[in-house]
Amino acid sequence: MTLKNVMLMADKTPISVLVPGDREVDLKRLQANLAGVNDISVFEDADFAKFPGLVKGYIGPQDAKKNGITVYADPRIAPGTSWVTGANAKDKHARNVVSGRDFTVDHYVEAAQIKQGDACPKCETPVIIDRAIEIGHIFQLGRKYADALGLTVLDQNGKSQVVTMGSYGIGVSRAVAAIAEQSYDEIGLSWPVEVAPAKVHVVATGKEDVVFETAEKISADLEARGISVMIDDRRGTSPGVKFKDAELIGIPVIVVVGKALEQGNVEIRVRRSGDKSEVAVVSAVDFIAGLLPTLS
CATH class of the missing domain: 3.40.50.800 (Anticodon-binding domain)
Known part of the structure; x- marks a missing residue:
């Protein structure tokens, strides 16, 4: 089975995230599981230039330690599992690359995009994926925008600290649409009393x-x-x-x-x-x- 090696910047620290080849990394899920990390971004050309041993399209975890890169992995990349992955050389891949023998995982993390039927990591019940309407959200913005804007406050000791930001919103028009979708029958709408345009x-x-x-x-x-x-x-x-x-x-x-x-x-x-x-x-x-x- 193929092993995908995704290079990311966690704040200003380079990390590698390993997932099975049929999966993608869910950046929001990853950040939610990395305590203290405010921003995660994909490696850019300038980042790759700092690590000449990493060849885009052919990256493997074998040289991560040598390059000073922290390795995070999906739990399916268990010790003893064998993979086909990049050989860190152009047009080359390596077979039988074994976790724990040819590379070391520093931290296991739930970071892969979830698919229909996946087991819940807490209760192992199969996951059901369905369409939904987002009527509200809470975003952890971290310090990304505060750093850019120079937004600081004085703490209890009188020292300047960068603000950690959050975004909280509710979509009123979306909420109305969602209620309408949940409150109709074969002859028309049937508004709940609490939100009806008239009683x-x-x-x-x-x-x-x-x-x-x-x-x-x-x-x-x-x-x-x-x-x-x-x-x-x-x-x-x-x-x-x-x-x-x-x-x-x-x-x-x-x-x-x-x-x-x-x-x-x-x-x-x-x-x-x-x-x-x-x-x-x-x-x-x-x-x-x-x-x-x-x-x-």
Whole structure:
């Protein structure tokens, strides 16, 4: 099996990271496992110029000690394992290079990119890799930018110290997209009460003025109670179209002002469960105010 030898700078210290040939080095994972290291970067031409014994494309760990390079290795590079790797000479590779005999690993570290089915290093459960939306992050910036900007503070002893920086962020628009992806059904969106653009969707159906007046009165009373409202008071639009739109938009509670108004009632629907209740107009606001805290 082939052995990949990746040359990196850990802060200002040259290191070699060994991984199986079918793997790549995960720089973020590596840095997370190297205590006290603020920045990791790939070797550049100027770095290679300082180590003429390292031939790009044909690097092996055999001469690491001679070059003063610290060797880190994936746990799969165990003592006694045999590898095909670079021979530190142009167009040449070496076979049967044995860990512990032909080269020495200074530190073992989890640094290889994870693949589907890999065993978790802690519990050995197979890893499942899936697509996700990043809605927040915490980045350890270390001292890379502080050094560049000369950003320092005085410590408790009055001495100047370079600041260690972090970045903390949340993507509000991404969070909305993620919630929408997790909160929909076959007929449309179904917003959780906590993040819904409105708590109640009042739908006026019919042609009579009293329907629209009642819808506006209920909406105003709800808003007076601190309950956000969306009202559909379009005239000339069929009830079926309005109902479909309400289901598609997905406001948690839908109040239908229409046929039931002849008996002095309105219909109250819970969007997510589909539960329906006929409630007297005069009791509708109190009913909704009591209903909302029970919804998720």
